[in-house]
Amino acid sequence: MNLDFLKALGLADHNQGIAIGGNWSDGAGKTISSHSPADGRCIGTVNLATEADYHKVIEAAQKDFSAWRNMPAPKRGEIVRQIGEAFRKHKDDLGALVSYEMGKSLQEGLGEVQEMIDIADFAVGLSRQLHGLTMHSERPSHRMYEQWHPLGVVGIISAFNFPVAVWSWNAFLAWVCGDVCIWKPSEKTPLSAIACQKIAAEVFEANQVPAGVSGLIIGDAEIGKLMAADQRIPLVSATGSSRMGKSVGAAVGARLGKSLLELGGNNAMIISPNADLNIAIVGALFGAVGTCGQRCTSTRRLIVHESMLEEVKAKLSSAYGQLKIGNPLDESNHVGPLIDQDAVNTYLKAIQQAKEEGAEVIIDGKVLEGDQYSSGCYVQPAVFLVQNDYKIVQQETFAPILYLISYSTLEEAIHIQNDVPQGLSSAIMTLNMREAEQFLSVNGSDCGIANVNIGTSGAEIGGAFGGEKETGGGRESGSDAWKVYMRRQTNTINYGSDLPLAQGIKFDL
Ligand code: NAD
Numbered sequence: 001m002n003l004d005f006l007k008a009l010g011l012a013d014h015n016q017g018i019a020i021g022g023n024w025s026d027g028a029g030k031t032i033s034s035h036s037p038a039d040g041r042c043i044g045t046v047n048l049a050t051e052a053d054y055h056k057v058i059e060a061a062q063k064d065f066s067a068w069r070n071m072p073a074p075k076r077g078e079i080v081r082q083i084g085e086a087f088r089k090h091k092d093d094l095g096a097l098v099s100y101e102m103g104k105s106l107q108e109g110l111g112e113v114q115e116m117i118d119i120a121d122f123a124v125g126l127s128r129q130l131h132g133l134t135m136h137s138e139r140p141s142h143r144m145y146e147q148w149h150p151l152g153v154v155g156i157i158s159a160f161n162f163p164v165a166v167w168s169w170n171a172f173l174a175w176v177c178g179d180v181c182i183w184k185p186s187e188k189t190p191l192s193a194i195a196c197q198k199i200a201a202e203v204f205e206a207n208q209v210p211a212g213v214s215g216l217i218i219g220d221a222e223i224g225k226l227m228a229a230d231q232r233i234p235l236v237s238a239t240g241s242s243r244m245g246k247s248v249g250a251a252v253g254a255r256l257g258k259s260l261l262e263l264g265g266n267n268a269m270i271i272s273p274n275a276d277l278n279i280a281i282v283g284a285l286f287g288a289v290g291t292c293g294q295r296c297t298s299t300r301r302l303i304v305h306e307s308m309l310e311e312v313k314a315k316l317s318s319a320y321g322q323l324k325i326g327n328p329l330d331e332s333n334h335v336g337p338l339i340d341q342d343a344v345n346t347y348l349k350a351i352q353q354a355k356e357e358g359a360e361v362i363i364d365g366k367v368l369e370g371d372q373y374s375s376g377c378y379v380q381p382a383v384f385l386v387q388n389d390y391k392i393v394q395q396e397t398f399a400p401i402l403y404l405i406s407y408s409t410l411e412e413a414i415h416i417q418n419d420v421p422q423g424l425s426s427a428i429m430t431l432n433m434r435e436a437e438q439f440l441s442v443n444g445s446d447c448g449i450a451n452v453n454i455g456t457s458g459a460e461i462g463g464a465f466g467g468e469k470e471t472g473g474g475r476e477s478g479s480d481a482w483k484v485y486m487r488r489q490t491n492t493i494n495y496g497s498d499l500p501l502a503q504g505i506k507f508d509l
Contacts, residue, residue, distance in 0.1 A: 001329065003100070005093035006043065009195040017046040017190060017218030018053050020060040021211025022201035027053050027218060034191050037103035037337040038327050040375035046190045049219040054226050057215040061153045061180045062232055064212030069150045069178040077127025077176050082203045084120025084172075087113060090199055094164065094192070096329065101189050102163050103337045103377065104291045105328045116168035116196075118461050119477065126482055127176040141496025148486040150178030151258070155227040157238040157248065160339055161294045161398075163189035164196050166262070169461070169477045170237045170485075171200075175213070177485040179235075182215040184227060186240075188339055190218045228252050228259075235260065235485065239296075242396070242422065242470040249472070260484050261472025262465070264396040265424030267447075267456035268301035268417045270439070272410070273308060275429035276453070281315045283429065283455030284402070289323060289335050289381040290457055293400030294343075296471075297425040297449070297457045300396065301388070303413045306406045313362055313404070316383055320363050323381065326372050337377035338399060347379055347399035353392040354401070359384035362404065388416045396422060410435055418446045424467030425449040425456040448475070 014031075016024040029048030036043055049057075068076070087094065091113045099109030132146035154174040158166040163185060171181045185193035197216040204214060217223055224244070228236055228251035237260040238248040245263040252259040269287065271280045287299030304312045328336030338344050344367060351365045365382030372378075381400035386393050388405050407413040417426055426447040428439040436452045438444055448467035449459060459465050464479035466472070475481045501507065 001039065005096040008093040009090065009097060010198050011044055011191055011195060013044055015044050015046045015191065015194050017194060017216070018049055018057065019197045019201065019216040020057055021209075021214055022198070022205050023211055025053070029053075029219070032187060032190070034101055034189065035340070036100050037339055037375050037377040038100055038329060043101060044191050046194070046218050048187065049217045049223055051226060054217055054219065054223055057182055057217050058153065058230065058232055060212035061182055061215050062212070064210035065152055065180045067210050068180055068213045073127045073130055073176060073178065076178065077124045079203060079207050079209060080120055080127070080172050080175055081124045082207070083200050084117050084124070086199045086203050087116050087120065091117070094195055094199075097195055098163055098192050099328045099336075101192050102160060103328055103339055104294075105333065105336055106331055108291055109328075112162060112165045115165045115461060119168050119172050122461060122478060123172040123176045126173065130177060130482065130486070132488065137492065139494070139500045141494060141498070143493045143495065144491065146488055146490045148177070148483065148488055151234040151485060151487055152179060153233045154179045154181050154485060155230070155233040155236040156181055156183045157224045157227060157236065157240065158183070158185050159240040160186035160188035161291065161296070162239070163192035166239045167193070167196060169465070171214070173476075173482050174485045177482055179485055180213045180215075182217060182227070182233070184217050184219055184223050187218065187220050193218065224248065225251065229255065231255055231257070234258060237474070237476065238262070242472070245472045258484065260474035260476060262296070262474050262476060263470060263472040264422055265296045265298070265467060265471055266300050266394070266396050266420040266422040267297055267425040268303050269299050269427040269429060269456055270303045270407075270413045270417060271305065271308060271312060272413075272428060272430040272432065272435050273305045274432040274435060275308070276431060277308070277311065277315065279453060280429035281312070281319055283427070284316070285319045287455040287457035288402040289400045292335055292338055292379070293381065294339065294398050295457055297459065299402065299456045301393065301403045301405055303405050303407055303416050305413075306408050309404070309406050317363060320381060320383065325368060325378055325380070335381060335400065337375055338379060339377070341376060343398060344377055344379060346397060347401065350392055350397040350399065350401055351382060354384050354386060354390065354403070357386070357390040357392060359386045359390070359403075365401065388419055394420055410438060414439060414444055421470040422467065423447045423469035424471040425451070425459070427451040427454060427456045429453055
């Protein structure tokens with residue numbers, strides 16, 4: 001396989017994993033290797049950071065915050081524009097690396113880099129729109145308004161499944177807001193992060209921006225825990241499992257810091273008797289098997305009206321039968337591998353548990369064997385008919401397992417949809433306006449994302465992205481999500497010659 005993209009991105013057999021801007025050093029912790037789930041090859045090694053490495057990066061960030069926050073926001077936006085341009089230039093190579101290191105299809109790897117470019121464009125416009133409100137004061141000759149100031153150091157902890165985009169959603173907005181960023185990516189995808197840091201650091205250097213504005217720390221959960229507990233990081237944005245989010249949320253909360261939590265989903269699509277089945281099946285299929293079921297917004301449950309169940313089963317079986325599973329860099333394949341052996345074991349255990357709890361097998365799962373599957377990470381996407389209250393159905397299994405659940409009334413379907421601990425993405429497939437509006441109403445979906453006639457998987461950057469309950473409540477990307485990266489200050493100015501005191505109190509001196 002042609003791996004020229006590694007060289008084009010400046011990656012070597014061994015890579016330094018600690019960066020303060022473009023100043024790189026080796027972590028003093030143990031050496032880890034990044035293996036491609038596509039073919040099992042070792043792509044490169046990197047050393048994990050220790051606590052001492054971590055403190056150096058934080059200190060640099062703290063020091064350089066002052067210079068960055070004093071640069072006018074539109075000038076910061078101009079630098080983010082150049083960063084977006086740099087990612088445009090590197091799109092093909094970085095997209096290929098994301099695909100090879102994480103295992104998602106090449107189109108999805110390229111799509112992820114495109115999201116970075118899009119969020120850069122969004123952030124550039126935003127840099128001229130970080131505006132607050134003005135209010136009428138109740139006191140004469142007084143004026144009130146609010147303004148938004150940067151917070152300081154923003155810590156970004158990211159998951160393996162979006163190894164580059166999650167950083168950009170956070171960092172590009174935080175940078176235009178005047179914050180400095182420290183990124184701890186997933187230790188499962190360190191090389192994608194190193195490549196991004198190199199691309200961004202070159203732009204910062206060309207603009208003589210101090211190095212501490214952008215820091216990278218390749219480390220494990222211990223580094224994430226240091227970030228969560230660190231008073232010097234006013235905002236920790238953490239993307240990953242709900243288990244991780246509970247730990248980070250508690251540690252940040254204990255020091256009364258701010259956290260932005262983007263955690264697990266257990267997303268459902270309702271297929272009503274009024275659905276256009278052609279789009280419903282495509283939406284369900286892509287949602288369930290895309291990225292091999294490793295998206296936070298992957299469709300995990302399909303809540304199907306009882307009158308449609310047999311037809312949906314038949315159509316799904318036919319669609320699943322046509323799936324091409326194989327090397328993600330081969331564009332003719334629809335489904336790539338799971339990230340690693342642990343993920344394969346979790347998939348197998350979930351299938352076993354579903355069967356033990358009474359699931360009816362529609363399409364059975366298995367680990368695929370043969371030369372092209374030699375990494376051991378390729379699995380058959382599976383479908384089971386279940387009850388929503390099975391313990392395994394209540395959990396997020398990060399793998400291509402789709403649970404079918406039947407319903408008879410819309411109220412019941414909405415109840416099933418909401419009756420899980422997570423609240424990220426949801427969808428209804430219906431051409432009936434009353435059903436659609438009911439689903440979106442206060443009595444409808446309890447998720448952060450609720451769609452009509454499109455699937456649960458993915459989202460446009462223009463909207464605020466995130467979910468409720470065990471998904472963590474955070475919002476990032478579009479709409480007014482930028483506000484979380486800033487602190488609001490309310491200002492009252494007296495331009496008169498009297499000082500009216502609150503509550504009519506008089507001080508006659
Ligand atoms: P994970 O929770 O295992 O790890 C995520 C990150 O957190 C990694 O960088 C890891 O090193 C770090 N980490 C782990 N434990 C930590 C702790 N106690 N303190 C601080 N940091 C810690 O998740 P993963 O397997 O990499 O990713 C898959 C999960 O991420 C799924 O649950 C998926 O739904 C979720 N996810 C959510 C979103 C979203 O926007 N809601 C997006 C992508 C992924």
